[in-house]
Amino acid sequence: MSGRLLAVTFLLFVSIALPQQNRQSGSPQPILLSGDVKFTHDPSIIKDGDTWYLFATANGPVNKGELPIRCSRDLQRWSLCGYVFDQLPEWIKKDSPNTKELWAPDISYFNGEFHLYYAFSVFGRNTSGIALATNKTLDSSRADFRWVDRGLVLRSDEADDFNAIDPNLTIDGQGRAWLSFGSFWGGIKMRRMDGRTGLLSSEDTKLYSIAARQRPPHPPPSPPGLPENWQAIEAPFIVHHNDYYYLFVSFDLCCRGTKSNYRTMVGRSRQVMGPYEDANGKTMMQGGGMPLLEGNDRWLGPGGESVLLENDRDIIVFHAYDAKTGDAYLRISTLSWGGGWPHAAWGGDTPAGNHP
Numbered sequence: 643m644s645g646r647l648l649a650v651t652f653l654l655f656v657s658i659a660l661p662q663q664n665r666q667s668g669s670p671q672p673i674l675l676s677g678d679v680k681f682t683h684d685p686s687i688i689k690d691g692d693t694w695y696l697f698a699t700a701n702g703p704v705n706k707g708e709l710p711i712r713c714s715r716d717l718q719r720w721s722l723c724g725y726v727f728d729q730l731p732e733w734i735k736k737d738s739p740n741t742k743e744l745w746a747p748d749i750s751y752f753n754g755e756f757h758l759y760y761a762f763s764v765f766g767r768n769t770s771g772i773a774l775a776t777n778k779t780l781d782s783s784r785a786d787f788r789w790v791d792r793g794l795v796l797r798s799d800e801a802d803d804f805n806a807i808d809p810n811l812t813i814d815g816q817g818r819a820w821l822s823f824g825s826f827w828g829g830i831k832m833r834r835m836d837g838r839t840g841l842l843s844s845e846d847t848k849l850y851s852i853a854a855r856q857r858p859p860h861p862p863p864s865p866p867g868l869p870e871n872w873q874a875i876e877a878p879f880i881v882h883h884n885d886y887y888y889l890f891v892s893f894d895l896c897c898r899g900t901k902s903n904y905r906t907m908v909g910r911s912r913q914v915m916g917p918y919e920d921a922n923g924k925t926m927m928q929g930g931g932m933p934l935l936e937g938n939d940r941w942l943g944p945g946g947e948s949v950l951l952e953n954d955r956d957i958i959v960f961h962a963y964d965a966k967t968g969d970a971y972l973r974i975s976t977l978s979w980g981g982g983w984p985h986a987a988w989g990g991d992t993p994a995g996n997h998p
Contacts, residue, residue: 720972
């Protein structure tokens, strides 16, 4: 195989319980879930063979490893089927001794391997890093199943105006790979990647800025552990649909149970490095964005999203907080694209699953 970037999207037809007429009309539909869907945070999804695999941040009272993996054959019934690592990699324990868990995995497939980018940090600080693990397959029954930790991809420290967490790998129309990332500080950044190694490109070393929040004239007090100039934007995810690249981000705050006010916003651009704008022409570097998912009486703080484009329907996966308990749950909605913008739906059903 040549060193040229090989982008593979898993586009297999699988029937799930969604009304056909609604798919044809473009109406988004929530997918009702069961099984191990509780305590899911920052989900990232991909399909390998006849199975969807969902990677997430460990969340909840019992964690038996780092970066839990959930599996489903129908997108509805989910089961916990493993962890990427049994424990924190030794090099992270040494380089970042205050790190307690790994965050925000992002799964993609190119150049003959699955690439899992993940983050390590300390809450409220930008002394952070993004690392890479690879695997030939996601099927743990195969002889060649083995996660290989490739180590550090990039880091940030207190002198930087960005935070190296929440990675997302995107492949543009020319076959070039890009890594978007960021949380608070100077907003969402992007770096060109080397599709052969999965590491940073040596051809293009520019740090691109693609989205940020404008600090209000009279900002509220900073949440505990965050800098005085906090700007609540994070969790970028980019997909190419028709003539545009769409940048999904999470505004405001996660991880506070019933006080979480995350919301998912989106902008679009004809170029992967921006500028991304909303329907009113306001750029996302100026705080622009179209609302996609917002909290309601049943579910709070929808965000930490990722998108999967498939043949028979496109889906968005995200976490949201039970308005009664504050626990995080996996949520999935189909996407429609009316008027050139994505639309999602999610119902007020009672949580059907538990993860011990």
